[in-house]
Every structure is written in C-alpha cells, then in structure tokens.
Amino acid sequence: MSRGTRAPRAVRAAAVALALAAGTVVAAPPAGACACGGLVDGPAYDTSVSSETAVLQWDGTTQTVLLELDALSNAPEVGLILPTPAPAEVALADPEVFRELDALTAPRAVVSDHRWWPELGFGSGSDGAGGAAGVAVLGEVRLGPLDVTTLGASDAGSLGAWLTERGFQLPETIQTALAPYVQDGWSFVAARLAPEEAATFDGTLQPLRVTFPSSSLVYPMRMSAVADDTQSTRTYVLADHRVDRVDPTAEAYEPTVRFAGRVDPATVESAELAALLRAGGFVTSHEQVFTEPGTEIVSDFVFAPAAADVAYTPTYSVVADRRIGPFFAGPVLAFAGVLALAVLVIWSGRRRRAPAPTLAPRPAGA
The missing domain is CATH 1.10.287 (Helix Hairpins)
Structure with missing residues (x-):
C-alpha cells in the first residue's frame, strides 16, 4: 500500500500515522523509522517525519491511541507501516484534542522579579484485499481520503512481499525491524492516500484514532532503533492515576516528566478529549530524546501506575513590569x-x- 501526493512539500501524515501506542512527538530520518513505525517511500526519494503527537489510554483490556503526524517528502508515494499488539479498529480523531492538551500541559509563567525601569539598549502501488501466504487482510476501511488496511502476518518475508506489491518500497532496515513484531504475533496497520485523491491532496490530513486489544499499556518503539537521526518523543497518557515508564529503555535513559496532574473534563472544549478525560482524568506526559537510537532504544515503551499521584506543572521565570x-x-x-x-x-x-x-x-x- 502507498500514499501519494504530487507536491514535494510538507506532508502532514496525521491520518497515515495511525496510532499504535502512547503519545509522542517524533523527528525521524528519511525513509526510515519513527516512534510510530516505519516510514517508507521510493528508493530515490527523501521522506522524514517533522513532528508526531499522540495520546494513549488503556482500560485494562483495550488500548486507544490518537495520533497526529507531520512529515516532509519529495516522493510521489509515501506510506507508513504500524505494528499493533492485536488487530486495530481505525477512525478519524478530533485535531483539537492535540491543541488543547498542548495548551493544558504547557509550562506556566512564574514571576521571579519585577522591572521598574524600561530596558535601554540597541537590538537583540496496486490495490487489493488479497493476501500472500503468511499474510491475512483483517479489515479495510475508507477514512476521508485514506485507504486503511489492517493486516495479520505469520511470516516477515511474506509481509514484506505483500507491502512491496502494493507500493511500499521497504528498506532492509525496516524489513528487519518488522520481524520481531511478526514473531510476537502483532498486527499491522497500513494506510495510503486513495489514488483518486492524490491530485487534490494539500498536505493536511486529519489525525486518526486507533483502538486495539492489549494486555498492557505499551507504546511500540523498537522500530526506531534503526533510525539514523535523533528521535524525540513525547507521550501523553490519560489514566485514573499517574503512570511511570517501566521499560528497559527508561531504566537505561530516564525520560523527562513534562506534566502530571488531573484535568477536569469540564474545562476542555473538545468532546473527544472530554470523553477521554472522563475515562481517566490524570494526564502524565513524558519526553525523551535519543541521539543514538541504535544503542539507546532497546525496548518498547511500557507504562505502569506510579507509587503516588504526585502532580507536576513545569514553570519558567518571567520578569513582570x-x-x-x-x-x-x-x-x-x-x-x-x-x-x-x-x-x-x-x-x-x-x-x-x-x-x-x-x-x-x-x-x-x-
């Protein structure tokens, strides 16, 4: 499967990013990997994720992820392959969820001094639901301009062949990164811009909501280990209580807490965000930057309840007039x-x- 656009411009692949787990903001290398999965294009093109934001919630049996993605590409076709622990259901998400969460968790200004005097200074491929042996098409859905397919695979080679037949040009690093997820019995989501929409695609797509069964609160991150460039992630988890990262990657390289605290559903305007907050009103956000993904990313991200619901709001100092x-x-x-x-x-x-x-x-x- 593939997504296409004629313009060599910023491609906001929000809808293609099809969530697969926790929330993140990611910078990814061309035709390589990002925290959400594998980004692929043709062999002669450059495609990179410029930013990715996602929201994660888990009720004990089912995981819900909302994800928005911006990318840069000069390829006529580009796509994203996303592993999920089980077959996923996909729908459109409200972009205001991301705008409001960003505002709610932004650092707050704290007056540290006062200024009594003014400052005096001078300056400053082919479609089809058929599957090869070892690949099962579990579901297909049309979401706006996107064709989305949910896949199961028992063999990494067959999965790679199926994707290649439908326009994904998979680098060897991506095929290698897919193999552990196939071995663990995960499913995959593949999306592309429908061929008839390519001529009118303007680079902006609505984010997606992906829901799938899961036995734990997990964000698949292992594919990012094949990335060449720095990977920056931000995760938003909405739960009953504060959560901590408990995976081997966090143990080796401690993430930064961006925000932790309860958010009243009545204070937000997005109906979708309000519903998520009613199901889990404690928001925990982590940030982490990997300058050497190949050695620093050693696992998926896993979350567990923290020892206490300690609230944290970042602040920065300002001088008031x-x-x-x-x-x-x-x-x-x-x-x-x-x-x-x-x-x-x-x-x-x-x-x-x-x-x-x-x-x-x-x-x-x-």
Whole structure:
C-alpha cells in the first residue's frame, strides 16, 4: 500500500500515522523509522517525519491511541507501516484534542522579579484485499481520503512481499525491524492516500484514532532503533492515576516528566478529549530524546501506575513590569520625587527670603 501526493512539500501524515501506542512527538530520518513505525517511500526519494503527537489510554483490556503526524517528502508515494499488539479498529480523531492538551500541559509563567525601569539598549502501488501466504487482510476501511488496511502476518518475508506489491518500497532496515513484531504475533496497520485523491491532496490530513486489544499499556518503539537521526518523543497518557515508564529503555535513559496532574473534563472544549478525560482524568506526559537510537532504544515503551499521584506543572521565570498607567513605575516615581523635592526647595527658598514680620509698638502706659 502507498500514499501519494504530487507536491514535494510538507506532508502532514496525521491520518497515515495511525496510532499504535502512547503519545509522542517524533523527528525521524528519511525513509526510515519513527516512534510510530516505519516510514517508507521510493528508493530515490527523501521522506522524514517533522513532528508526531499522540495520546494513549488503556482500560485494562483495550488500548486507544490518537495520533497526529507531520512529515516532509519529495516522493510521489509515501506510506507508513504500524505494528499493533492485536488487530486495530481505525477512525478519524478530533485535531483539537492535540491543541488543547498542548495548551493544558504547557509550562506556566512564574514571576521571579519585577522591572521598574524600561530596558535601554540597541537590538537583540496496486490495490487489493488479497493476501500472500503468511499474510491475512483483517479489515479495510475508507477514512476521508485514506485507504486503511489492517493486516495479520505469520511470516516477515511474506509481509514484506505483500507491502512491496502494493507500493511500499521497504528498506532492509525496516524489513528487519518488522520481524520481531511478526514473531510476537502483532498486527499491522497500513494506510495510503486513495489514488483518486492524490491530485487534490494539500498536505493536511486529519489525525486518526486507533483502538486495539492489549494486555498492557505499551507504546511500540523498537522500530526506531534503526533510525539514523535523533528521535524525540513525547507521550501523553490519560489514566485514573499517574503512570511511570517501566521499560528497559527508561531504566537505561530516564525520560523527562513534562506534566502530571488531573484535568477536569469540564474545562476542555473538545468532546473527544472530554470523553477521554472522563475515562481517566490524570494526564502524565513524558519526553525523551535519543541521539543514538541504535544503542539507546532497546525496548518498547511500557507504562505502569506510579507509587503516588504526585502532580507536576513545569514553570519558567518571567520578569513582570511595574507600571503606573502606561508608564514604567520607576521613571514615574522618580519624576514625582524630583518634582516634590523641587517644590520643597522653592517653598523653602521663598520662606527664607520673606521679610521678618514687624511688631506694632505698644501703647504708652501699657
């Protein structure tokens, strides 16, 4: 399967990113791997993920992921292959979920000092539901401009052949990275822009919601180990309580907590986000950067309840202006002080120059 677009421009593959687990923001190399799976194009083209954001929720048996992806590509066809622990159901997601979560978890300004004076300075392929031996087509759905297929595979070679027949040009690194997921019995989601939509594709697609059975809260990350460039990830987990990363990758390289705290569903505008928060209102977000993915990424991401629901909101220091009306308070108060001093000096000078009062002579005999 493949996705196509004529324009060598930013391809927002949000819908193609078909979530597979936790939320992330990812920078990925051309025709290689990203945290969400394998990004593939033709052998003579360059395709890279510029950003990826996803939201993860798990109810104990079923995992739900919303994911949005931006990419850059000069390829006429580009696609993404995503492993999931079990066959997935796919639907469109509300992009406002991502906008609101980003705003809710953004660092808060904290006043650390005040500025009384102004700063004085100067500058600063072919379609079909048929499958080869070892590959089973578990489901197909049309979502807007996308054709989405859910696959099962018992053999990595057969999966690679099936994908190649449908337009995916798989580098050897991607085929190698798919093999462990096949061995573990995972399923795969493949998406492409429908051929009739290619001429009108403008580079923006709505994000997707992917739901699949899972025995644990997991974000498939192993495919990113074949990436050549730095991988940056951000995960949003919505649950009843705070969660921690408990996988071998986190043990070796500790992720950074971006945000942890409860969010009231009544405070958000997106109906989809409100529903997710009603099912699990504690939001935990982790960030992690891998400069050497091949050695630093050694496992999928796995999440488990934390020991306590310790809230954390990132902050940054700002200097607040002290003003009186539209003016900085320093100059205003200084001017007022100088003016008061001048009035006092003038008043004192006039008092010293004034003639002494004369007393009228007392009457005789007084």
